[in-house]
Amino acid sequence: MAETFITIGRQFGSGGREIGKKVAEALGFPYYDKELLAVAAEESGLSHQFLESYDEKPTNSFFYSLVMGQQNLLTGAQGVTVEQLAARAQREAVQSVANKGSCVIVGRCADYLLRDRPGLVRVFICADWDKRIERVCRRDGMSPKEAEDKLRRMDRTRASYYGFHTDLKWGAAETYDLCINSSKKGVDAAVSLILEFVKQP
Secondary structure, three states: OOOOEEEEEEOOOOOHHHHHHHHHHHHOOOEEOOHHHHHHHHHHOOOHHHHHHOOOOOOOOHHHHHHHOOOOOEOOOOOOEHHHHHHHHHHHHHHHHHHOOOEEEEOOOHHHHOOOOOOEEEEEEEOOHHHHHHHHHHHHOOOHHHHHHHHHHHHHHHHHHHHHHHOOOOOOHHHOOEEEEHHHHOHHHHHHHHHHHHHOO
């Protein structure tokens, strides 16, 4: 098989991470999600803790900094913010792991960052609202109200992050090659659909 780069965007609570892991295992590909933070830390010299604090969050946003209680600090004469440093390190990490060959990458605008690479397959995983609530309640030990609040917050954060870095609408069908509702047939069926799609010439 020629080099294949599978990127997975996902709604919070849709099972996108689990699906990505299973696809990577089935194909024997390296899998990157939080693992990208370790790559970014090693290659940039920035601490893992620092990168994690800005992971998939909108950067260079005064409003976001106020909401999160963080300062948008300048880091030198170039006027580069700490958020921009973190975003740059993650962008470079995505390119770095892709340079090593076929892989599955979850989130981090990888679909956009790798858009010019042959063999790119852009997947978006969504799910019905009630199924997402059920998954988050079960996984995170939350009440339905807590899960709803977290779903709304995480979706807003991911949409803002994606929009800021790509000027595209997060979750819009036209920006992906395959969109799957994981609540219809389940995680394993979603994995099978992706594998079948990837194998098509």
